[in-house]
Amino acid sequence: GMSERQFRRYRDRYEEAGDAGLLDRRLGKLSTRRVPAEAIEEMLELYRHRYLGWNVKHFHEHLLRDHDFSWGYTFIKTQLHAAGLVERAKRRGAHRRKRERKPCEGMMLHQDGSRHQWLAGGPMLDLIVTMDDATSTIYSAFLIEEEGTVSSFQGLLETFVAKGLPSSLYSDRGSHYFVTLKAGGTVDKIRLTQVGRALGRLGIEHIPAYSPEARGRSERMFSTLQDRLPRELALAGIADIQAANRFIAQTYLPAHNARFARPAAVEDSAFVAADPQQLAQILCIEEERVVARDNTIAFARLRLQLPKSPIRHHFVKATVKIRQYPDGTLAIFHGPRRIARYMPDGAAIQDTCPIRQVA
Numbered sequence: 001g002m003s004e005r006q007f008r009r010y011r012d013r014y015e016e017a018g019d020a021g022l023l024d025r026r027l028g029k030l031s032t033r034r035v036p037a038e039a040i041e042e043m044l045e046l047y048r049h050r051y052l053g054w055n056v057k058h059f060h061e062h063l064l065r066d067h068d069f070s071w072g073y074t075f076i077k078t079q080l081h082a083a084g085l086v087e088r089a090k091r092r093g094a095h096r097r098k099r100e101r102k103p104c105e106g107m108m109l110h111q112d113g114s115r116h117q118w119l120a121g122g123p124m125l126d127l128i129v130t131m132d133d134a135t136s137t138i139y140s141a142f143l144i145e146e147e148g149t150v151s152s153f154q155g156l157l158e159t160f161v162a163k164g165l166p167s168s169l170y171s172d173r174g175s176h177y178f179v180t181l182k183a184g185g186t187v188d189k190i191r192l193t194q195v196g197r198a199l200g201r202l203g204i205e206h207i208p209a210y211s212p213e214a215r216g217r218s219e220r221m222f223s224t225l226q227d228r229l230p231r232e233l234a235l236a237g238i239a240d241i242q243a244a245n246r247f248i249a250q251t252y253l254p255a256h257n258a259r260f261a262r263p264a265a266v267e268d269s270a271f272v273a274a275d276p277q278q279l280a281q282i283l284c285i286e287e288e289r290v291v292a293r294d295n296t297i298a299f300a301r302l303r304l305q306l307p308k309s310p311i312r313h314h315f316v317k318a319t320v321k322i323r324q325y326p327d328g329t330l331a332i333f334h335g336p337r338r339i340a341r342y343m344p345d346g347a348a349i350q351d352t353c354p355i356r357q358v359a
Helices: 004-022 037-052 056-066 073-082 151-162 194-201 212-235 239-259 276-282
Strands: 109-115 125-130 137-146 168-171 205-208 285-290 294-300 303-307 319-324 329-332 337-341
Touching: 037 056, 037 073, 056 073, 056 212, 109 151, 109 205, 109 212, 137 151, 137 337, 151 194, 151 276, 151 285, 194 205, 194 276, 212 239, 212 337, 239 294, 285 294, 294 319, 303 329, 303 337
Parallel strands: 109 168, 168 205
Antiparallel strands: 109 125, 125 137, 285 319, 294 303, 319 329, 329 337
């Protein structure tokens, strides 16, 4: 409806100017909220010369955080589309039902790796990520030349020391996670890998994924990381693995988790506290060896000479355990006692206590 007063207004304007008098008088006037053309061009130049190739949401976050722009996401997207700098998104396929998340943190972790050119102009590298199923919080992420047992242990150790032991770990069926009798087949639950042995000792259930779709949460997470992380590393001028891993741990992960992690359905935790020293003795490569007649042990193309021991003249023909830790250092144990330590190249490390018992 229309008030009597407004009707009289329109009547007077029609009598004065005919049909033109009924038009909205704001037509043709510039809005007082209109963004200046100079500011739009400044934003477009920023995108062209500093953020080219970034997705709109990622670019918009940096505009708000680093460049004192306050415009909405939709306005930025419209301007980038109009300038031909960003293509319009393709229509998505049919929706598929996602697997329900675990209700609270620590019930299930995902660990996976993604091979990608993470550093601009650099080689292909693997990014190893350990993530919570309930919240999508990434607890550990780092670059390495090639994914394997050592990188899996590193990610698990970082996570378990920081958070505690989870109830289960979900991973693909890579050879460092599971033994499979034939490609694409079911996993062997009797013959365990180094990772399987360690998880078993810690009482953590190890769940294999049997299809890429089953790892959908990890796949979506890596899609986000592949889109954002290389651009953040390039923007920070980082070109080597060591600097990249410091940046990921100290700068990128806190921002990523603040942006993408979500609250768990239940405000509780399934993590169980663990002793970091014990974890270090379990989350490592462990193999048995028989000491040779010259009191040495062969391991990974190294010949390790056992030092003199105060408890026996030699260890010839004795069965010992050798452990290789994620940092590459080695230790030899006879029963519960550590009898020697070595650098990754096999150089002996002098212990202040020549015989050390490890619980």
